[in-house]
Amino acid sequence: MSLLLQKLKPAVSKKWLLAAAGLMWSGVGIMLCRLAYQWLMSVSYLWEFVDAVAGLILSVAIYYYGFSKIVKKNVHRLILYPDKACFFAFQAWRSYLVIIVMILLGVTLRHTLIPKYYLSILYIAIGGALFLSSFHYYVWIWRIAKDKKFAGNAKSVNGQTIE
DSSP, rough: HHHHHHHSSOEEEEOOOOHHHHHHHHHHHHHHHHHHHHHHHOOOOOHHHHHHHHHHHHHHHHHIIIIIIHHHHHHHHHHOOSSSEEEGGGOHHHHHHHHHHHHHHHHHTSSSSSHHHHHHHHHHHHHHOOOOOHHHHHHHHHHHHHOOOOOOOOOOTTEEOOO
């Protein structure tokens, strides 16, 4: 039975795990920013500008103080995996619970009486931070691709220490 489960496990290389995580973070970030953009289309240019700038400023803060640290931990976890790991390991299992809570919170917020142009600030902030953070994954894919001597349990890639 164990051999059958091993054959059914969708094992991929670390580069694909990093790519899946990066694409998910980028995709969700773009989706949230797109929703915010659609909501801002219904307000004046002044409100559109003010909300967008506020969202972008918050986005950089959320990226710097929160999401970049989460991504670095996730990259470290992925880099230390053996050469092949289950595709769904691109996020830690507890992260899937956080994702479910965030989706439910987003759906709940969209169905409240809070005006959408106020929500757009939050959506730009979270979406922008997710998008910015996704580039950490792409940088590590590039580092691994450039390092021909990269071993599965390496502590550094191209002279860059894994933090």
